[in-house]
Amino acid sequence: MGMTMAEKILASHSGRESVSPGEYVTAEIDVMMGNDITFADACRNLVDIGLTSFADPDKVVVCNDHRIPAMTARDAELQTRLREYAAQFGVKYFYDAGVGIEHTVLPEKGHAHPGHLIIGADSHTTTYGALAAAATGMGASELAYSMYKGSNWFQVPETINFVLEGDLAAGVSSKDVMLALLGKHTADKAQYMSIEFTGSGAAAMSVEARMTMSNIGVEMGAKFAMFAADDKTIAYLATRTDAKIEHFGPDADAVYVETHHMDCANLEPQVAFPHNPDNVKSISEVGDVPVQQAFIGSCTNSRTEDLERAAVILRGRKVAPGTRLLVIPSSQEVMMNVTKSGVLNDLVQAGAMIAPPGCGPCGGGSTGVLGAGENGIASTNRNFKGRMGSPDAFNHLASPETVAASAIEGKIADPRKYLN
Amino acid sequence: MSISNTIVVDGKVWKFGDDINTDFMAPSFSKGMEWEQAKKTILHIHEGFTEGVAEGDVIVAGANFGCGSSRQQAPANLKMLGIGCVVAESFGRIFFRNAVAIALPVMACPGISEAFNEGDDLQLDFEKSLVKNVTQGTEMQGALMPEDLLKIVRAGGVMAVLKEEAAA
Ligand code: SF4
Numbered sequence: 265m266g267m268t269m270a271e272k273i274l275a276s277h278s279g280r281e282s283v284s285p286g287e288y289v290t291a292e293i294d295v296m297m298g299n300d301i302t303f304a305d306a307c308r309n310l311v312d313i314g315l316t317s318f319a320d321p322d323k324v325v326v327c328n329d330h331r332i333p334a335m336t337a338r339d340a341e342l343q344t345r346l347r348e349y350a351a352q353f354g355v356k357y358f359y360d361a362g363v364g365i366e367h368t369v370l371p372e373k374g375h376a377h378p379g380h381l382i383i384g385a386d387s388h389t390t391t392y393g394a395l396a397a398a399a400t401g402m403g404a405s406e407l408a409y410s411m412y413k414g415s416n417w418f419q420v421p422e423t424i425n426f427v428l429e430g431d432l433a434a435g436v437s438s439k440d441v442m443l444a445l446l447g448k449h450t451a452d453k454a455q456y457m458s459i460e461f462t463g464s465g466a467a468a469m470s471v472e473a474r475m476t477m478s479n480i481g482v483e484m485g486a487k488f489a490m491f492a493a494d495d496k497t498i499a500y501l502a503t504r505t506d507a508k509i510e511h512f513g514p515d516a517d518a519v520y521v522e523t524h525h526m527d528c529a530n531l532e533p534q535v536a537f538p539h540n541p542d543n544v545k546s547i548s549e550v551g552d553v554p555v556q557q558a559f560i561g562s563c564t565n566s567r568t569e570d571l572e573r574a575a576v577i578l579r580g581r582k583v584a585p586g587t588r589l590l591v592i593p594s595s596q597e598v599m600m601n602v603t604k605s606g607v608l609n610d611l612v613q614a615g616a617m618i619a620p621p622g623c624g625p626c627g628g629g630s631t632g633v634l635g636a637g638e639n640g641i642a643s644t645n646r647n648f649k650g651r652m653g654s655p656d657a658f659n660h661l662a663s664p665e666t667v668a669a670s671a672i673e674g675k676i677a678d679p680r681k682y683l684n
Numbered sequence: 685m686s687i688s689n690t691i692v693v694d695g696k697v698w699k700f701g702d703d704i705n706t707d708f709m710a711p712s713f714s715k716g717m718e719w720e721q722a723k724k725t726i727l728h729i730h731e732g733f734t735e736g737v738a739e740g741d742v743i744v745a746g747a748n749f750g751c752g753s754s755r756q757q758a759p760a761n762l763k764m765l766g767i768g769c770v771v772a773e774s775f776g777r778i779f780f781r782n783a784v785a786i787a788l789p790v791m792a793c794p795g796i797s798e799a800f801n802e803g804d805d806l807q808l809d810f811e812k813s814l815v816k817n818v819t820q821g822t823e824m825q826g827a828l829m830p831e832d833l834l835k836i837v838r839a840g841g842v843m844a845v846l847k848e849e850a851a852a
Contacts, residue, residue: 312843313843402782403782455776646707646752650711
């Protein structure tokens with residue numbers, strides 16, 4: 265019987281010929297990621313019980329991204345602990361403040377490969393599924409356990425197949441596809457499952473567009489959210505790793521628990537309303553919703569292509585009075601790309617505030633949170649009540665294009681009218 | 685260390701709906717607060733919970749309990765409040781793993797929401813996945829937890845497992 269990508273990876277990493285959904289395996293892990301919220305806690309857990317080494321420190325990647333630059337002395341001191349622990353445990357791949365958000369940085373620096381099994385102490389670790397890695401989030405204690413042992417237990421998930429068909433219209437992006445899927449199937453559709461995105465629509469997406477989909481896969485409850493590795497994957501990683509990258513996908517006769525088709529051709533821009541990512545409306549149903557803050561950032565939608573698409577909307581236009589636009593490129597590499605291309609200039613000219621690469625207000629950890637009674641629209645992945653500032657604020661999720669158009673109008677707006 | 689092979693929890697029920705996310709259990713706006721203040725933000729979305737919750741109480745919830753982030757503070761905060769167990773229709777997977785990892789008894793049991801009113805007395809035999817509504821005199825069978833995971837909970841969490849291994 266054929267295997268899905270998740271099954272293939274869990275089998276190969278647990279020394280088995282094959283595995284089936286529901287089985288528990290102990291699997292070797294290729295990459296383990298911690299950040300400024302979780303890594304120091306994980307290390308302290310180990311030190312507390314007298315363990316002071318990792319199975320293989322070169323499989324550990326640490327990013328300082330959530331609360332940078334430090335706003336309080338306490339945050340700064342927590343980051344000092346982070347650096348100390350990284351040094352103590354011999355972590356070579358330590359990306360300090362300013363390098364970028366973990367889920368942009370790991371792919372950029374060539375740590376995530378097709379066929380890898382990756383864990384991160386962060387839920388959006390699913391992002392690396394865009395590169396055909398089985399990647400998933402865990403908590404700090406389990407990061408500690410994994411780093412010490414080099415392995416951990418996994419239940420083999422069932423796999424759900426989303427077949428994407430048809431070309432996206434101008435002004436519509438992979439974010440809209442994922443929000444539409446969430447709206448239709450709701451937040452626990454893929455609970456405990458692996459998702460595979462297949463079909464001509466998936467093949468047509470750029471690697472960055474795929475990362476957006478895999479990133480939000482976790483909002484559907486997914487354990488992994490994967491694309492097959494194709495020529496685009498190989499091209500993306502070519503300059504980023506010395507490892508030989510090859511095509512990787514499910515067996516032709518892989519068994520899926522469910523298969524759903526989606527026609528992308530007729531899709532409109534989508535907006536998730538407060539306070540859940542699956543509370544989704546098409547832009548034509550939105551009505552008049554004023555916004556005080558528009559935020560383009562986060563590990564979901566602030567890569568080079570995202571900022572380029574936002575700049576197309578904003579070029580030669582101005583942010584509405586009474587609305588603020590905050591843009592946080594998700595890594596130093598992205599920052600350099602948009603500086604060279606002039607995209608950054610377009611954004612600043614339009615009136616955007618630019619902050620250094622990191623999570624910013626996305627998880628409520630740094631600059632740019634919302635106050636009570638304010639409406640926000642953000643290119644992020646979660647609009648849970650109280651996540652990005654006050655529990656009495658109202659946050660909406662959309663693509664970078666839609667956020668840009670909304671900044672221009674001071675209310676939630678359709679980006680397509682700015683494209684002709 | 686271990687609580688032998690009988691983890692039994694008995695407590696008064698607080699009821700929650702579907703999609704209760706980890707931001708509600710460990711809100712970012714409580715960062716930096718002292719525990720006495722921070723604990724009043726835990727599950728603030730349920731009226732009366734923060735003032736009324738007492739050591740030994742239990743939670744009965746709908747689908748997808750603990751969806752959202754990987755923050756281990758979510759189950760850890762429930763444990764620190766003294767919550768004895770969470771029985772839900774289903775769980776967010778990272779929350780479920782985190783709960784096992786820190787030895788907070790959690791059990792998925794479809795139909796549980798219907799079977800309890802807030803304030804009912806719940807009794808859970810964790811090892812057998814058997815849950816009783818003492819108030820109403822009913823009983824339900826939840827999903828059995830695999831032995832390997834039970835071992836982690838019995839030991840007191842994954843760090844306790846590592847500690848035992850390291851000492852061996
Ligand atoms: S950008 Fe937001 S979702 Fe992504 S890792 Fe940072 S806080 Fe989490």
